[in-house]
Amino acid sequence: MPGVSIHIDNVTKRYGTVSVIRDVSLDIAPGEFLSLLGPSGSGKSTILMSLAGFTHPTKGVIRIDERDVTDLAPRSRNIGMVFQQYALFPHMTVEQNIAFPLLQRGMAKSEIGNRIEAITKLVGLVGLEKRPAPNLSGGQQQRVALARALVFQPPVLLMDEPLGALDKKMREHLQVEIKEIQRVTGTTVVFVTHDQSEALGMSDRLAVLNHGTVEQIGTPEELYDAPANAFVADFIGEANILSGTLVGWSDERCAIRIADGSVVEGTPIGNFPLQSETPVELVVRPRSIKLDQPKEGSLCGQVLSSSYFGESVSVRIKLAGGSEVTAKEPPTLRRVAGENLSVSWSYQNARVFQQKGE
Incomplete structure (x- = not known):
């Protein structure tokens, strides 16, 4: 399924008197790869969890494909998600992990088989389908998590620091692969990271956050060559x-x-x-x-x-x-x-x- 638009309109999230994000507005185009970049505590993950439905905004509206999803449960949003710690089922094999969201949706076994065959080719897991998830390397486990998030063909994929637990060489390799997979599938991706080089290399646009607000949003070139303030200049490059x-x-x-x-x-x-x-x-x-x-x-x-x-x-x-x-x-x-x-x-x-x- 091709990617869809996302609109975040004046979203605020407060815990008591503390505002984690304040009046955040973002318009994300169908098929765009947008990174949320900023230091720890800047509000990146709160925005992502709000998109996923795991966090409910104190105020504001979230629309996906022009549909108001602000109050929808996570399972009703048809969103794929990849976490830093993979969140694989350790008692399952690679193909069982990938098949899980398809079984939850009541898909026929023949179609499940076709989907698994296609996605394992796309993410480079052919030959590992029967291997138990704990017996994989970190990079392979992250590929399984990516395959599981994409196999039901969601129009939106949310990624929360998915490469943070990998070594530098594997991280750089998967950056290229993820971007290519996104190009092939056309999925809209919202990618959270605190690594500016990762964001610069993968994103169509970046939103730089600081203390719960968006300091600047633009292409990698715009943020590097024309930062809006000293914070963005210091954080980007x-x-x-x-x-x-x-x-x-x-x-x-x-x-x-x-x-x-x-x-x-x-x-x-x-x-x-x-x-x-x-x-x-x-x-x-x-x-x-x-x-x-x-x-x-x-x-x-x-x-x-x-x-x-x-x-x-x-x-x-x-x-x-x-x-x-x-x-x-x-x-x-x-x-x-x-x-x-x-x-x-x-x-x-x-x-x-x-x-x-x-």
């Missing part, structure tokens, strides 16, 4: 964040005095007062920082470390005012701890936001 105050500005650039008294430039983002001494944060990606020999009047710092990562070298630098920044350079350039360098960037590559709370 690597970012250097320097605090300071405004000392000069125009429509497209502004000057900020940072802790050591140096003045640096960036592009103002958002509607905030462009006036002297406004507290701001400047965000610049490591790849945008240029290192050179010290120059009079330039921003300077001392190399703390230089780490080789194959395709790049990560250089950590301590500025005169005590702040630290990281630059990414080609692997052919090697810096030495203690070396003094100038630090610069183009103002177009630095985004300036008003400090939170101001």
